Amino acid sequence: MYYVNQEQIERRLNAIPEIASGLRQAVESWDGGLIFGLVQERALHLAIEVVTDVGSYLIDGFIMRDASSYEDIMDITHEEKVMTSEVHTVLLELVRLRKPLVQEYYDWERHTLHPLSSVLPDVLEQFAVNVRDYLKQEL
Template sequence: MVYDVNVKRIKVQLCYLAQCQEVLRQMDPQTSGLTEKFAAERALHLAVECMIDIGSVMIDGFIMRDPGGYSDIVEILLDEKVISADVAETLKKHVQLRERLVRYYDKVTWTEIRPMLGDMELYTSFSEQVESYLKQELGADWLA
């Protein structure tokens, strides 16, 4: 079967995800300043957006079932063996935080954000698993 996967978009999103990861890696979980909190919130929010955008592009391109929302995108990626159960579980927590950051941004506290700063492996694992799936489905030249 020939797939129409927007690999260019996926590559851009993977690069942006790496930038979000770098910002978060530089964050000190013990800080409590307003600027640091805003930076962490924005980087966490955009990291989730990147992963969900990548998932959406893959779902469309590989003609997987239609998602009903962000959490469903994670479930589809898990069901289709794009990502592992561990990555899916952690990503679901980040999706929940993303909703709070978007809808209830004035109520999000450092207490909610700090644990997410320790999830740096999520971004690396997600990227590696997506790249592995693309290589498996599209061949080694998907990077070209």
């Protein structure tokens, strides 16, 4: 029997609507200014943390192979059929932004709308549906 921390997974999935809303508002109101640039930056960072945290909980709970990187977390959960290929492709691109956002933040271009910002809200919402469906199926 697996121990999957569904409570912690659900807490993280429940953050997705606000992250998606923040990204949608930033995209709709984009003016190249600092405020929306910072909103976008933080929302992208939070999205990375949500998907990697949830992925890690699934990997640990279902005793999947160990992940060696953020990209590997996305690959493993995709291989285990947690998410669709379309969601995986976007989330893989997303997690590759972690180093620039967290470690090289001083070089991040805050005055440019990142291409992921417009597609990510729907993908995050689909990711939540995929994870919940996976949990129902496997538990």
